[in-house]
Amino acid sequence: MTISLSDLRDSEQNNQTLSKSLILLMSFACGLAVANLYYNQPLLADMGRTFHATSHQVGNISMFTQIGYAIGMFLFVPLGDMKERRQLISILLIAVTISLIGVATSQNLIWIYISSLAVGITTVVPQVIIPLAAQMAAPFERGKVIGSVMSGLFFGILLARTVSGFIGGTLGWRVMYWIAAAMMLGLAVILRSFLPKSYPETALSYRKLLKSMGELIVTQRTLREASLIGAMMFGGFSVFWTSLAFFLEGAPYHYGSQVAGLFGLVGVVGAAGAPIVGRWADRLSAKSMVGILITISVLSYMFFGLFGTSLWGLVIGVILLDLGVQGTQVSNQTRIYSLIPEARSRLNTVYMVSYFLGGSIGSSLGSYAWYVWKWQGVYMTGGLMIVMGLLVWGVHRIKK
Template identity: 70%
Template sequence: MAIACGMTVANLYYNQPLLADIGRTFQVNANQIGIISMLTQIGYAVGLFLFVPLGDMRERRQLLCILLIAVSVSLVGIATAQSLIWISIASLLVGVTTVIPQMMVPLAAQLAAPSERGKVIGTVMSGLLIGILLARTVSGIVGGALGWRTMFGIAAVMMLLLAVILRVYLPKSYPESKISYRQLMLSIGQLIIEHRTLREASLIAAMMFGSFSAFWTTLVFYIEGAPYNYGSEIAGLFGLIGVAGALAAPIAGRLSDRYNTKYIVGCSIVITLLAFVFFWLFGNHLWGLVIGVLLLDLGVQGGQIANQSRIYSLAPEARGRLNTVYMVSTFLFGAVGSALGSYAWSLWHWNGVSAVGGSMVLIAFTVWGWHRMKERKSSYNSRNNGLDATVHREGGA
């Protein structure tokens, strides 16, 4: 399941190190070509909303195989694109159909014992996160050597092979809910209203991933110019640095099983903020970029796992829908981050990108801190009310 998550989620990120090459093919600037990354993530958010809830009411293996065939066709569309509009539509469809990982993660949570849920989620997520990061490395190398179209053709073949493998080896999984699709979709709104933790976790994850996307979408434009003058191959190799952060995912999962996940989320936000401090102050030095990438991936992924451990314990029968709310929020703001990052780059270059990413992380920290203050105030009022009731009873006695 971890390998399948990594292979499929990579489809969303192959384009990032290749944006400059794709832009030259269609003779458009950085701001215009940045729409490809944005549309891919918008498509992913749409696919999450439409398809992931089905995991709560349909057999998952068949659904996964159908989606893998669909994403393969969409990748062929990118590989054969002849215009910016064509590749934009195909990129949107790749996003819509590449939702397999977010069906795998709730399934892993369903199969895990409650005492090991964080560890299991961390293991599966480590595959997903390594796929996100190595996608950039692989596409940078393949695109630099064989052209960007070849990368998407290879990806299409890989998805067909994976469909066959999952059909043979993945066990059948039976839904925990027996409701109609209409009822299923309506219940998503009810889950948002009922669970404050879901709202908090989703907003924090959205801001964190938005900052993550702003950085990765614009990195290739930054290192192509002075003082680096690197090509797409080197841009992809930065993904290898982030793997170190992704490998910490199982550790974050185990910490989530042992300690209060709320404070693990807080630590993750601070680590991510430090990453953007490094990008702002030391981004013109290679060591500054390297340390920033390590901190960025460690912070974002650690927060992601801790937040998912929180939400999956809220309503076991609705894990697919809970994940839908969480991930739709995450990738919608991932698209916003990509767009803002490209826009900031076109106006203010690297400092603008660092400011956009850092601002989104600060919003996440504000949300986290506000909820902690509300909890402390609620706890304080509860203790005082209990004390007042005790004094009243004793006085009456």
């Protein structure tokens, strides 16, 4: 493994402050913040009844949230390379608190679309924290640290569905968003108190910083490959989760939002593998790991297609899907963070904007596929997106 002078500088200056408790705090903060993007998924059927909307119309709530997240990452995450990150995180958490209140008080579809877009734009704190953790970690354990912080993010993604399904099913979906707003306000106070002060890694102006991301796309082949794969993987992931609540409330299951949310607990089994994947990425070829994990995701959709009407088939499929998608993300981020250390926030921005644009497309396609073709359309659409990611990986591997 090659270690650059920049990596050694990062290690000497920052690794001494990266304690286990700080890694745990970063992991917790990422999970709690990213959950804002996923509270809506088990509640879409309930929201549809509130606004008298079709499954496709209400599925756009997830799409707008993920589009907003992509916009927010493009606008705010690059600032992590040029601004003090702790202050940036605090400002963003206050903004997302206001946005969540907007969702909780929505009176029609247009209102909740705009509020959901705002939630996505302002819920970019995890993507400011992750490059900070990568900066502070020693080069030889960067994959492990990223995997640990990302595991908190993954648990937040999955448990958000469980929590929102339970609260939404018992107290109503609006209560979930009031609770989320209160949690973000509390998190702002905690992180302001305990996160270490960071220092800018570039002297570029904001305009030049944004322009430099285009240069990174042109010059960094690994970044392009990882971004395309990430977009297809998260698109396939979103197709499933956007449609699940509609599938479960009909035949043969007839379950409510609480049960749809419980599937988030099943996915925790897959997310628990993120730190292990990170350690493997430190020791093995991260690119080979990506291929293995995409293949696991393809298998998940085979289970959805062949055995989706059986509960055990859904459970196995969810475990495989979450392990494959989340593990691919850890491996991809380990690869891109090693490219240009002083540009980690910008590299992460390019990757995650692509990732969530793919997710927004998947959310829209998933709700549309369900509306037109029901479950057969869902598993065929999601499976096709995953296979496209595998093709991108294969083509780039052949060209190398």
